Amino acid sequence: MKAIQLHYPPEWAHCYGCGYLNPMGLHLQTYWNRERKESRTAFTPSPHHTAIPGFVYGGLLASLVDCHATATAAAAKADAEGLDLEKTPLRFVTASLKVDYLKPTPLGPELVLVGRAREVKGRKVVVEAEVYAGEALTVRGEAVLVQITEGFGG
């Protein structure tokens, strides 16, 4: 299965969090499970992602939630409308991002993010995401993603 971000056309592939053309980026790759209506990604923070020694920087965790939510929105909307992302790219940007840090996230183990669309309505998708370190749920996020159809920032 191909990651959702690998469907992005080159002009949308420079994102710091998930763009495959950003050499300094995190290269997050999100996968959509059609049966479970759920997205997943994994990321292993590096030592320079430290907040307090031994624990992951919260801004990085917010970035992971952000990019995972963006891809989840595209997949959920495509799923809801029976679209093929490869043929019909859906461009979502983040309108709102909320992150709750439930407990410190240990630096070292691989982190797993799970995402679900709580609402798919018009151009808006509301995504809930969870970050797990092993069995421990350490972060819960919620994002509002809005689909853009033309240029961005005009």
Ligand SMILES: CCCCCCCCCCCCCCCC(=O)SCCNC(=O)CCNC(=O)[C@H](O)C(C)(C)COP(=O)(O)OP(=O)(O)OC[C@H]1O[C@@H](n2cnc3c(N)ncnc32)[C@H](O)[C@@H]1OP(=O)(O)O
């Ligand atoms: C697979 C193939 C893909 C192909 C290709 C994909 C490319 C995949 C991108 C890659 C890249 C990743 C990117 C990472 C995520 C970023 O980092 S994106 C960068 C950070 N985000 C930004 O800079 C966004 C800046 N903001 C804006 O441009 C505009 O405010 C927005 C978000 C486009 C919304 O403006 P608008 O189009 O005028 O929206 P508007 O009609 O007012 O609202 C639409 C709906 O959203 C709601 N809404 C709008 N703003 C908010 C808000 N702040 N809070 C709550 N709700 C809101 C509205 O209430 C409305 O809801 P309904 O009334 O329909 O229920």
